[in-house]
Amino acid sequence: MTDNIYTPHLMTIKKVREEAEGIKTFTLEFNEPKLQKSFEYKPGQFGEVTIFGVGEAPISITSSPANKGYIELCVAKVGKVTQAMHQKREGEVIGFRGPYGNAFPFNELAGKDILFVGGGIGLAPLRSLINQMFAEREKFGKITILYGCQTPKRLLFMDEVERWGKQPNSQVLFTVDRADDTWQGNVGVITTLFTQVSFDAAKTYAVVVGPPIMYRFVIAECIKKRLADDHIIVSLERRMECGVGKCGHCQISGIYCCMDGPVFTYAQVKSLKEAV
Amino acid sequence: MNILKLEKSKLSGLLKSWNDDFEVMVPAVENGNLVFGNLGDYEPVLDFNGRPLLPPKEFMFPQIEKTFSFNAADNTKIGIETHLDNTKRVIWGIRPCDLKGIKTLDTIFLSKYVDAYYEARRNNTILMGLNCNEPCNYGFCSSCQSGPFANGDFDILFTDLGSDYLVNIGTKQGEKAVSKSLKLFKTATDADQKKASDIEAASRKAFKNLPAMATAQQRLPQYWDDVLWKQESVNCILCGGCNFVCPTCHCFNIEDVACDKQISTRMRYWDSCQLGGFTQMAAENTRPLQEERLRQRIFHKIVYTPDLYDGALGCTGCGRCIEVCPVEIDITHIIGRIKVK
Helix, strand or coil, rough: CCCCCCCCCCEEEEEEEEEEEEEEEEEEEECHHHHHHCCCCCCEEEEEECCCEEEEEEECCCCCCCCCCEEEEEECCHHHHHHHCCCCCCCEEEEEEEEEECCCCCCCCCCCCEEEEHHHHHHHHHHHHHHHHHHHHHHHCCCCEEECCCCCCHCHHHHHHHHHHHHCCEEEEECCCCCCCHHHCEEEEHHHHHCCCCCCCCCCCEECCCCCCHHHHHHHHHCCCCCHHHHHHEECCCCCCCCCCCCCCCCCCHHHHHHHHCEEHHHHCCCCCCCC | CEEEEEEEEHHHHHHHHHCCCCCEEEEEECEEEEEEECCCEEEEECCCCCCCCCCHHHCCCCEEEEEEEEEECCCCCCEEEEECCCCCCEEEEEEEHEEEEEEEHHHHHCCCCCCCCHHHHHHHHEEECCCCCCCCCCCHHHHHHCCCCCCCCCEEEEEECCEEEEEEEECCHHHHHHHCHHHHCEEEEEHHHHHHHHHHHHHHHHCCCCCCCHHHHHHHHHCCCCCHHHHHHHCCCCCHHHHHHCCCHHHCEEEEEECCEEEEEEEEEEECCCCCHHHHHCCCCCCCCHHHHHHHHHHEEEEHHHHCCCCCCCCCCCCCHHCCCCCCCHHHHHHHHHHCC
């Protein structure tokens, strides 16, 4: 008998933080002491989250492995499971299985300049990598973070975003699609920020996570700036129900996004029909 | 073990002899269709042409199954109960196309991450094949290397020799299954085996208008943007029938059903890549058009599955998807359009 790969492991919610309008960050610890000790993951991986009585949904891990002893999930209230998750309070229990998927190529990125491009909730998986990079800051060159979302009320992790910008050799720019009365920053889609940054294309890797429509425009912008196809890294979203290459929903041109992805280079994605 | 021979009149008794230790599934008629049914509930149909309307897939991977029960005393304590089906089963009369289908499901469900639900059923199931002495309507197994005679993938294999069956034992499990009833069998002679190979040769010869599967496998990628997907899918009414009768389709949904405030049950059930919601996500649908969904079904069977699992073709040539399609979408017709460009 093999272990049941579909068994959700119980996690207790230690903290719930109202991150932005309709978005919460949950800090979680495993109930099983052994698992709490042994659980490891890499930035870019995800898990299948169970809200008991409601269902299961794939959610990326937003905390960084540099922070031990807990994981954080940043969840937008969108569907049935995420809405139910938003009702959960500290002390309540949810289910989690994972981590699944490949990860951002942390070691390959060492010594390079990094251009992060995050759109909306796409900042959540990027945050895992960004914080791990800042935890080992000396390994990386210039870090530029471009972040955009629909409205100021949807901006995530703003305390951290501002802190990132104050680190040496680091730059953060953010924009909103639609401003409100209080907003004094940039207005416009994320590609408008590209005019405000300069980078050495040969040394730079772009890491891009956002809604599908954003990829098409951001990738075009990166190519215009002469970034090579294998220097553009994306994380794709698909309906990953099982997480282990069985249920078929996340298949893209013969590969399973849940196992072979979700992280791909644009060079890989280009040859995958239906990918972006 | 030697190759055995069984008088046809003794088969019924043999099947009944397993009934004490196993749930014995046999071809049977329900609502005018040949299906697999429990020997305890159905009159077995032991002499039949073609293959049952539905493959025996459901005994390893049911259309709908309960995977977990979640019990909550309160919101901080959850009890998780796993539901594995360890029923011991014999399935008799599995045609070679369906044996190959189960083989394909084995590679999908048991490789890399093992699916415990499939594994439990599969480990408790004895597969008894029955070779096809003639092609069936819609069948094109011989272009898929999956028939009309089986080449492995069985525990026991029967070949109809007229008044007897030639009985090949494929595994230890098969050997064990017949060991109690060995007195019913005789040892097959060389002449019996010669007769079986003559029947096989005649059966292979009788296939007409076979689709060129090997060419399709090679050339399909060049047809990604071809107009044929739109033309072939235009009549599709999104019933999903092609997926539900397929011996290798394995896509499923996972869904929780609330029983009352404190308890829920996790179910998994077959899904269909032909339905519009299959790839629907919060942000967008990555396959919004029927032509894309038909292309996915054909590519998954003929290109992706062999790529993913050591060359194993995802189509067994059973022809069921052609038989059940209400608008005559025909995989052999599509394959026929794939030519050297």
